[in-house]
Amino acid sequence: MNAVESAARALGKAIQADPRYLAYHAAKNENDSDAALQTAIQDFNLLRMNYQRETERAAEEQNTGKIQKLEQKIQERYLEIRENPHMAAFEAAKQEMDAMMREVDLILTMCANGEDPDTCHPDLSSCTGNCSSCGGCH
Template sequence: MTEVEAAVRQLGKTIQADPRYTAYWRAKADNDADTDLQNDIQAFNLKKMSYQHETKKLEEKRNPEKLEKLEQDIQALYLRIMENPNMRAFDSAKQAMNAMMQEVDTILSLCANGEDPDKCHPDLSNCSGNCASCGGCH
């Protein structure tokens, strides 16, 4: 095993010990165990598939009333899903986990581009995802 591989494996262990990691996996497990939420997600996905199927029909064969009803059903299911406490907790934990991983990725990229590993620490609060806006950080 190379020194870089060993360091990355240690980083993986450190990430798994971080509270954001444990919060994410706990929230994911709670989400997966929530039968009502999973039923709503399944119904949402089926409605989306029905909507997509209906929109792919030739214009003269489309049923505008059916499309409108499907849109309403999809919106209602989406709102119910997003109001579920387990989904809210999962969404928040996922955002925190994604932010941590973006920070890790950005620091690694800065180091690979010659920045001082002990001093480089990008301010991700202003990151738009478009490197042209700040000169490129990822």
Template structure:
């Protein structure tokens, strides 16, 4: 088996992991929640409208303030939705798993022993330019 075949096998194993399954189920639940999807669409519309209002030749500060207030309210509603809370947690768990996998591969590519290399507790350097995602 060559390295690309092994990588595909790793991908299959990832898709069998409980964190991937939880993420997939949470995403499906969000996708099937009509009210949540309407709120997300409303948020996106408001975001676009706010951007347009802010970049207008003569920005209307009252309109911008109103759009910003409504945008924040819709965002809070979306983020407080129980399905979105579950989804966000599942997404973070999956992202951490994938990040850890990538770190191990990178360490091995730099010559570290695959059996003993350790993932640092925190790889945050404080610089978002080098960020692989929050943990």
């Protein structure tokens, strides 16, 4: 194993020991074990597939009443999922985890671009995680 691979594995261990990772992992497990939430997610996905199939039909074959009912059911199911306490906790933990990973990615990118690994510090205040919004810093 070379030094870069060894450092990457050590970083992976540090990430898995971080409280943000632990909170994310716990919230993910809570989501996965919430039977009602999983049923709602499956139902939501089925409704979306039916909606997509209905909207892909030729305009003369589309049933606008059916499409509107599907849209309403999709919205209701979406709100039910978003209001689930396990989903809310998961979303919050995921945002923290994503922010940590953006910071790690930016530091590595800065180092690969020749900046000092001990002093470089990414400015995440304006980073959306979407490279198209800033020109692609990472």
